[in-house]
Amino acid sequence: MAAYEDQAVQHPRVPERRQQFADLIRRRRAELNLGLTAFAARAVDPASGVKVSRGWIHRLEKGEPITPPVVEELRALAVASELPLEHLQDAAGAQFHGVDALKSGSTESKAYVHKLDQLPADQRDRLLRLIDTLVPPREES
Incomplete structure (x- = not known):
C-alpha cells in the first residue's frame, strides 16, 4: 500500500x-x-x-x-x-x-574535433603525438 x-x-x-x-x-x-x-x-x-x-x-x-x-x-x-x-x-x-x-571545451576546440574526422587515420595519429609533446597526457592517480 x-x-x-x-x-x-x-x-x-x-x-x-x-x-x-x-x-x-x-x-x-x-x-x-x-x-x-x-x-x-x-x-x-x-x-x-x-x-x-x-x-x-x-x-x-x-x-x-x-x-x-x-x-x-x-x-x-x-x-x-x-x-x-x-x-x-x-x-x-x-x-x-x-x-x-562535446560536453566541454571552447568553440575553437570543438571546431578542431570536427576537422579531425576529415583526416586520414595516420595523420590523426601523428597529430596526436605532436599534441602529446606540447601537452603531455595526464597520469591517472
Missing part, C-alpha cells in the same frame, strides 16, 4: 526545455544587427535553394513549436548567420535531440 501511495504523490515530469539552437540563432542575428525579414532573406541553402521562412525563425526564437530543421535548412541558416554548419548542427542536435556532441 505504501508503494502505491508514493506513486500517487509523485508529480508528472516536466520535459526539459532546451534552447541551444534558438539561443544561437537569436544571439547571432542580434550580433549581425539583422531584423527577422533581412535574416530570413539571407537564409537560402546554396546547394538546394531551400529557404527558411521568417515565420519559422520567429517561432524558433519565441520558443513556439516548430518542426526541427533538416540539413538543407541548417545550411541556409549557416549562410544567414555566417557560422560554420557544424555549430548549427551541434546546437540543433542539443535542442531537438538531446545530443551534446
Whole structure:
C-alpha cells in the first residue's frame, strides 16, 4: 500500500526545455544587427535553394513549436548567420535531440574535433603525438 501511495504523490515530469539552437540563432542575428525579414532573406541553402521562412525563425526564437530543421535548412541558416554548419548542427542536435556532441571545451576546440574526422587515420595519429609533446597526457592517480 505504501508503494502505491508514493506513486500517487509523485508529480508528472516536466520535459526539459532546451534552447541551444534558438539561443544561437537569436544571439547571432542580434550580433549581425539583422531584423527577422533581412535574416530570413539571407537564409537560402546554396546547394538546394531551400529557404527558411521568417515565420519559422520567429517561432524558433519565441520558443513556439516548430518542426526541427533538416540539413538543407541548417545550411541556409549557416549562410544567414555566417557560422560554420557544424555549430548549427551541434546546437540543433542539443535542442531537438538531446545530443551534446562535446560536453566541454571552447568553440575553437570543438571546431578542431570536427576537422579531425576529415583526416586520414595516420595523420590523426601523428597529430596526436605532436599534441602529446606540447601537452603531455595526464597520469591517472
